[in-house]
Amino acid sequence: MTDPEVLARHLDEVRILDLFAGPGGLDVAAHFLGLKSLGIEWDGNACETRYAAGLPTIHADVRVMREDRFDQIPKSVDILAGGPPCQSFSVAGTGAGRRALETVKRFIHRLVDEDENEAEIDEDLRALDDPRTALVLEPLRWLLKAIDTDDRNPYEVIVLEQVPAVMPLWEVYAQILRGGEGRLGGVKYEAECWQLKTEEYGVPQTRTRAVLIARRPGRGAVEAIPTTHRPFDVHRGKRVVAQTDSLLAETSVLGRKQSWVSMADSLRAASQLSGSCDRVSRFKSQQSSDSESEPQLDFFVVSNYGSGGDPKNRGRRQASEPAFTVTGKVSRNKIYKSESDLAAGRYDRFTIAESGVLQTFPHNFPWSGQDQAQQVGNAVPPRLGMHVLSAAVLGAPPSEEALAAARSWPNVPATTSDELRALGCGDQSQCPAGSHRSIAIRQNPAAP
Structure with a gap:
């Protein structure tokens, strides 16, 4: 980390802890909603983008932070958010996570069982075909860590997102969070999960995400996140006659919404x-030069x-x-x-x-480091993030003013980026091993 003044400047009043933060999709969303966030990210290139964008970041493995550095997380954090890596669950990936769904469900129940030994669970997790599959358990383990730590309070809000294949796991999460049993020690949540289509929230791409929102009782019921745009028919031109009636039945409802964005x-x-x-x-x-x-x-x-x-x-x-x-x-x-x-x-x-x-990042977002296409593709679309976070934390849709502001990113002084790099990577011995070898500092092809 770095000196107390710099820590205070960047981490005071942080409310959101973004696990697996990537280049900052959820953090960009939080910024435009007026919520301060801190991200944990293991990929050094994504960290460089975050530093260039002025996003507070700890360059580390979420498991290491939970086990050995939990006390470095500001006590002001009351919102846990994250999108665990999707490679083992995605249809474009290995499929190891999809094949292990029932096994992972059992691990979720084992983690909250007071009679289970966590070290034994860790040992059993090593048997998974793809070790990244176990990362989907990290949000629950962070919640349990907060509950088990004397000077911490349980998170007030939890927001998780992943590819649709993870929906069965979010459903188990929701069931357990509602019950508050075992190691949860009576800590209960109102919890719901859905599959959301990004184009129905104004994102100019078709992408489906499994989203979970959980809130402590007293903050109001968790309700479905209202859509703002019409769905895109990915099977256009291939409809069968039997579908016509159902499509017509939806017209009166969809007619009141904006068309998807191209x-x-x-x-x-x-x-x-x-x-x-x-x-x-x-x-x-x-455009021709004489055209207006x-x-x-x-x-x-x-x-x-x-x-x-x-x-x-x-x-x-x-x-x-x-x-x-x-x-x-x-x-x-x-x-x-x-x-x-x-x-x-x-x-x-x-x-x-x-x-x-196309991901709804600001047009001048300072993409930095290497593997930038991978960074873009791994990110949560910020516009979707604004709808999800606003519903979860503020209990209302994001304002039109906030959505409009999210099209441009503020200029970040190099001194701020340097301070954030010192905060996140100041002691490189705590960064993931070998992760600084391929970083190209302050590459910024998106800058004007």
Whole structure:
């Protein structure tokens, strides 16, 4: 860590602890909601992005922080948030987590059982095919640690998100949190979980997330998070007649909501913001120099992934549609301006800044370090995060003013980034082993 004055400046009144913080999707959301957060992140490159963005960070393994450095977490923290790594649960990953769902459910029950030995649980967890699967248990272990620590209070609010495959585990979490039994020592929560579609919250991509919100009694019932936009029909053009009636029945409800946001709309809006850089505004070149109309964004995207189970059948999205799920391989998607370009093999790629905009990061967010495409793809879309955190903590949707402000990121002085780096990495012996070898300090391709 660093000196007391710097600690106080950056960590006083921190309310949110973001486990597995990545480059800052939830922290960006918290910032625009007026909530101060602290992230724990093991990847040094993601930490560099966080430092450049002015986000307080501890560069560490969440397990090490829980076991050996728990006392370094500010006592003002009353909200636990996190999205454990999804690789073993994602359909694009190994599938080890999906195969182990029933085993992980048993581990959840074992962790709250007063008769279980935690050291034995740790030993048994080592038998999992993919060690990352066990990280989905960390939020519960952090809660139990807070309950077991004399000078700490249980978290008032818990917010978790993951890929849809983790939904059965969140359901077990919710059941246990409502019961307050065993090692929870009577600490109970109102808890619910849902699968949320990002495009229904104004994110210009189709992406489904399993979300859990838990609150201590007295803070009001946990209710479903209202959607603001219509869902995108990923099976457009493939509907069967039997679906028609149900689609028509939804029209009266959906008609009152905004349409989903397209790639063209989001990139055009970002390109017109003050200080927009060429990496976002390059599509303006499609506008003739004497035209006063908005730039026309006419392109289509061919996915890096196969569609319908056929790896050779690459899906397509038009500029007038939401993007595919933005993953760490987003830079492999190919952008074509015409069918003739497709035939000739002439294509472009999304820049990091554009990929970030499709994730609803501010257009000028200071992506730094290496593996930036992976950082973008791993992140929680901040706009979705604003809806989830606002519902969980404030009990209301985010204001239109907050959502509008979230399109641009404030300038962060280099001195602030340096202080945050000293806070998070000042004693590199406490950082994950070897994690500073590949970091390119203050790379910032998204800056104007």
